[in-house]
Amino acid sequence: MNSLRVKIFVGVIAILALMAGGIMAYSLRAVRTAMVEAEQRSVENVLQMAELAIRSQYHQLLSGKVGAIQGRKEAFRQFGQTVRSTLDTLATQARSVGTSDEAARANALDWLGALSPVSGEYIFVFDREGRALVYPDRDMVGQDLSGFRDIRGRGVTQTAWSDSELYGSSFLTYSWRSLKGPTTEQKYGLFVPFPRWGWMIGIVGDVADLQRETDVQRAELVDRLRSSLGVLKLAGHGFVFVFDESGQSVVAPQSRDGDWLTPSVLTDLKGMASVGDEPSRLAPLAAAGPDRKVEAQVFRLKALGWYVAAVVSSAALAKPAQDLIVNQGLVFAGGIVLAAILAWFLAQKVSRPLVALTHRARALSETDFTRRSQFVSPDRPATSRDEVGRLAAAFSFMEDSLYRNVQTVMQVTQERERIEGELNIARDIQLGLLPKIFPAFPHRSEIDIHAALVSAKEVGGDLYDFYFIDERHLCFTIGDVAGKGVPAALFMAITKTLIKSAADRFSDPWQMMTVVNEALSSDNPNSIFVTSLIGVLDCVTGEIRYANGGHNPPLIIREGGRVECLRSISGPALGVVEGVDYEPLVMRLAPGETLVLYTDGVTEAMNGRNELYEDERLVQLLELQDPFVPAQMLVERIMVDVQAHAGDTAQSDDITLVALRFHQQPKRSS
Structure with a gap:
């Protein structure tokens, strides 16, 4: 086999043999395919009819469910408007006849306690502190309801108030204590505020009622499918049936043809179903056993968790193709013998001049x-x-x-x-350009500040800075330039310089932000922008005047470990549009409280499953911290938790953190 002529000879024979085998295999496949395609079209037509029937009835089921929910929401909304209107009337009448406000409220609560909502289960009333004023279970009146959570994990009473301030009302689905015992039940409710007396009126319905209606309609859907799909028959004792994820039959075959459908066969059928709702191709079903040669086609309805399968016999498909292969084999055997003789002489002729090129090829390696x-x-x-x-x-x-x-x-x-x-x-x-020596102000014991910045590339677009603008006031800032790399780094340097220059001329952060925005947006051909927060801390009182230009909301670790999120903003990001006047914002730190600033590289850090770190995890981490932890240790713990979440996933954005802890000191002269 070391001879080139032998290799050419063997190669030619091998090529001919492979060609013959390929033609025979193709012929076998072509004949089988022609027969299978005919059966495939028949099966596909049947499955398409089944799919259309199921989808049509399922869409009717969904439409009915959505309509029921919308109808109840509308009934709740109209009922809530009536209740608010009535309460306004009661309050106005009480004032006109000279009744005290306390008496008017008591009369209104008695009226609400006896009221039953339209299309609902009951109503209850609580105040801004989450304390129950009206509740069907009188033992709950006066109790704190803020412990109940909605399906997103938020406090129901707090969310109802915050949503109502934004949208006028709030519709929530949540787990609530049952009136029949200590267990909780799934409820849905419309929460309508009555600001005049600081009340929130909850109109409550039971999710189980909607689910029962849906279950009845689903059972009717299954009955209709059994009457229409169960009688379908396919060629070769074929049949159509439906089963669910657990292997339970939804629509079973109407004859004994499906007695061999064991759990292992159903598992194999589920594996044959294609991803999505498109049907698979007709394919052999190996789990049926060596004595039962059948082929199946399956499609999955993800919305219902159902599999619709059609099974046909494959025995009649193989015989014509096998006869064709025998005849072709005899013809190709004679052709290969003749080709072998010609291939030997061809190999002799080709190999001689190629030997000369062998030496040339060996020389290339040196x-x-x-x-x-x-x-x-x-x-x-x-x-x-x-x-x-x-x-x-x-x-x-x-x-x-x-x-x-x-x-x-x-x-x-x-x-x-x-x-x-x-x-x-x-x-x-x-x-x-950034402060990186810590502690930054060792002679100023009233503050403890620490920061960290990790770029996603060699250079990045995040920035932070802090410096005293006078003996009493500390100016600090954090920013995030849109984009990464060299352009963002240059824009970051410009922004930091402009902020430092504005701090030398103005004492109010919103004035600084307005001046910086004008400078950035007036000559910004590439439309780069930067989100930023600029603040000034009074080191005596703990008051912070700040402006937020589209940046992530700052967090405050209050006394006792409670974390407060300041979501107010002063205006858009810097560099977006000229002529913006940024609104002033004010917050206050009590002694021992800590302000945490961060960029979206923290909350949008992504792990291998494409899951974000998110604001909720950051808040939970801060709530678990010792309220007296130093700023440096707090920053390090956040960075460690973000890295633990990301794992081996490459960093996608710059990460910046600033922690500022306030310690009150004797008042200095300004």
Whole structure:
């Protein structure tokens, strides 16, 4: 087998044999495919009819459910408007006849306690502190209801008030204590505020009532399918049936043809179903056993968790194809014998000139392609017109191409090393613009501040800064430039410089932000923008005047470990539009409380399952911290938790954190 002529001979015979085998296999497949396609079309038609029937009835089921929910929401909304109108009337009448406000409220609560909602179960009333004023279970009156949570984990009473301030009312689904015992039940309710007396009126319905209606309609759907699909028959004792994820039959075959449908067979059928709602192709069903050769086609209805399967016999499909293969085999055997004789003489002719090129190919392994070299064929001129001559020319071209490619790679490598070196220098310069020595103000015991910045690339677009603008006031800022890399880093440096310059001229953060926005948006051809928060801390009183230009809401760790999220904003991000006047915002830190600032690289850190870190996890982490933890330790713990969430996933955005803890000191002169 080391001889080239033997290899050519064996190769030609192998090619012919493979060709013959391929033609025979193709013929077998073509005949089988023709027969299967006819049956496939029949099965597909039946399954499409079944799919249309199921989808049509399922859409009717969904429409009925949605209509019922919308109808109850509308009934609740109209009932809530009537209740509010009545309460306004009672309050007005009480004032006109001189009745005290307390008496008017008591009369209104008695009226509400006896009221039953339209299309609902009951109503209850609570105040802004979540304390029950009216409740069907009188033992609950006066109790704190803020412990109940909706399906998203939010406090029901708090969410009802916050949503109502934004939208006028709130519709929530939640778990609530049952009137029949200590267990909880799924409820839905419309919460309508009555601001005049600080009341929130909840109109409650039972989710189980809606589910029971849906279950009845689903049972009717199954009955209709059993009457329509169960009687369908396919060729070759084929049949159609429906089963669910657990292997339970929804629509069973109407005859004994399906007695062999064991759990293992159903499991195999589920594996045959294609991803999505499209049907699979007709395919052999191996789990049916060696004695039962059948083929099946399955499609899955994800919305219902059902599998619709059609099963047909495959025994009649194989016989015509097998007869064709026998006849073709005899013809190809004679052809291969004749081809073998011709292949031997061809191998002899081709192998001789190729030996000369062997020496040339071996010489290439010893060539130093970092230097220019000339290669001349000693045995075969490159001007020959046959394939061997073109092969010799190809060797010469390959050598020259290898030399050029090696030179190009060397140049590219040098250029890449130069660029990486410049980026590392740019990173050092960028980090040098930010405060990085901690503790930052060791002589100022009234504050404890720490910060951290991790870029997603060599350079990034996040920024932070803090400095005293006078003996009493500390100015701090955090920002996030849209984008990453060198453009964002340059824009970050410009923004930081503009903020520092504005702080030298103005004492109010909103004035600083207005001036910086004008400077950035007036000459911004690439439409780059930066979200930013600028604040000024009074180190005596703990008051913070700040402006938020579209940045993530700051968090405050209050006394006792409670975390407060400040969602108010002063205006849009900097650099978006000119002529914006940013609204002033004010907050206050009590002694021992900590302000946490961050960019969206923290809350949008993603793990391998494409799950975000999110604001809720950050808040939960801060709530678990010791309220007296130093700022540096707090920042380090957040960074560790973000890294634990991301795991080995590459960082997708710059991450920046600033923690500012306030310690009250004796008042200094301003």
